[in-house]
Amino acid sequence: MKKKLLSGLLCAAMVGTLFVGCGSSADTGATEDAGASTESTDTASTDAEATTDSAAGGATGTYALVPKSAGNPFNEKEADGFTEAIEAMGGTAVVQYPESATADAQITVIESLISQGVDSICVAANDENALQSVLEEAMDAGIKVCSVDSSVNKDSRAVHCNQAGVDEIGLALIDAVYDISGGEGQFAILSATSQATNQNAWIDSMKSYMESDSKYANLELVEVAYGDDESQKSTDQTQALLQKYPDLKVICSPTTVGIAAAAKVLQDQGSSVKLTGLGLPSEMAAYIGDGDDFSCPYMFLWNPIDLGALGAYTSVALVNGEITGAEGDTFTCELGDYTVVSAADGGTEIILGAPFKFDPSNIDEWKEVY
Numbered sequence: 001m002k003k004k005l006l007s008g009l010l011c012a013a014m015v016g017t018l019f020v021g022c023g024s025s026a027d028t029g030a031t032e033d034a035g036a037s038t039e040s041t042d043t044a045s046t047d048a049e050a051t052t053d054s055a056a057g058g059a060t061g062t063y064a065l066v067p068k069s070a071g072n073p074f075n076e077k078e079a080d081g082f083t084e085a086i087e088a089m090g091g092t093a094v095v096q097y098p099e100s101a102t103a104d105a106q107i108t109v110i111e112s113l114i115s116q117g118v119d120s121i122c123v124a125a126n127d128e129n130a131l132q133s134v135l136e137e138a139m140d141a142g143i144k145v146c147s148v149d150s151s152v153n154k155d156s157r158a159v160h161c162n163q164a165g166v167d168e169i170g171l172a173l174i175d176a177v178y179d180i181s182g183g184e185g186q187f188a189i190l191s192a193t194s195q196a197t198n199q200n201a202w203i204d205s206m207k208s209y210m211e212s213d214s215k216y217a218n219l220e221l222v223e224v225a226y227g228d229d230e231s232q233k234s235t236d237q238t239q240a241l242l243q244k245y246p247d248l249k250v251i252c253s254p255t256t257v258g259i260a261a262a263a264k265v266l267q268d269q270g271s272s273v274k275l276t277g278l279g280l281p282s283e284m285a286a287y288i289g290d291g292d293d294f295s296c297p298y299m300f301l302w303n304p305i306d307l308g309a310l311g312a313y314t315s316v317a318l319v320n321g322e323i324t325g326a327e328g329d330t331f332t333c334e335l336g337d338y339t340v341v342s343a344a345d346g347g348t349e350i351i352l353g354a355p356f357k358f359d360p361s362n363i364d365e366w367k368e369v370y
């Protein structure tokens, strides 16, 4: 992987997603191995660069993104992907971070975007339901609304841009815990905020697999802890888990902030507790490896730059009237062809693709990308 400026990374990252199938339907199949897409990245990025300017429909307005919180590299990469895509289409991107990872802080930001008269708002929600009234106000004012990464409820959006199927991620995580623990023993989850729609959905999915499949009968989930997507709090929560549960075998952290903090604690302490979850390769490369010296055998993620770009393309398609967000709507963008499908919450969504697995065989290539 060549180290390029952001636009180069964006192109490469886009092609990475193209190679794994663009996730144009809910049936995204099995978890992909990131290594498979690495091979095509450099050669194919020329095509992506050539087509970046010809985004479907073009964009003439102002398109807003409201991430979950500032200071989180995942959210920043998502914002980079959003901004690059909007600007490549000719539009103006506005990224407004809330002051904290709370619904209240996002409501303040969204109120200001309504007064500014933006054309669309794409939000990564800190709470599924609490944004409904302000987003309804936005939609009543003619602003197109979608969510990305972490959804708002179905009445608060036209459509959600999902990184991967919820159960696909839930199954990848519980299977990783099963595999790494040897199929039995105690594990804990270190999550983001207690209200985060995405983490809560993935955790619920993990629990459902544990309840419905006897394969997982010997796994015991001892606690779901919350690090609030803050590094220090996630570090403290990891240390507390180690103290409270001396027999703990695995921590699963479905947040890039949590997993990076936990990885450092476990590896610095030489702990025998192993880690998996969802992490940024750039932050986790030092911790992924086989054997006692590394805290994380493997983990998963998707491309946050592509996810932000998908939010951008979806926003523009909504504003241009190419889609309304109804099931069966289709649109084409630089990432590929997408179909709006039904979501588990009764609303609709667009799925980016399958989660990637990062392990010692591919982490060094991907740490340069995101």
Ligand code: RAM
Pocket: 068, 072, 074, 075, 124, 149, 150, 192, 196, 198, 229, 254, 255, 256, 257, 278, 279
């Ligand atoms: C954190 C955020 C984000 C989530 C990733 C996996 O950065 O909570 O919403 O998608 O982790």
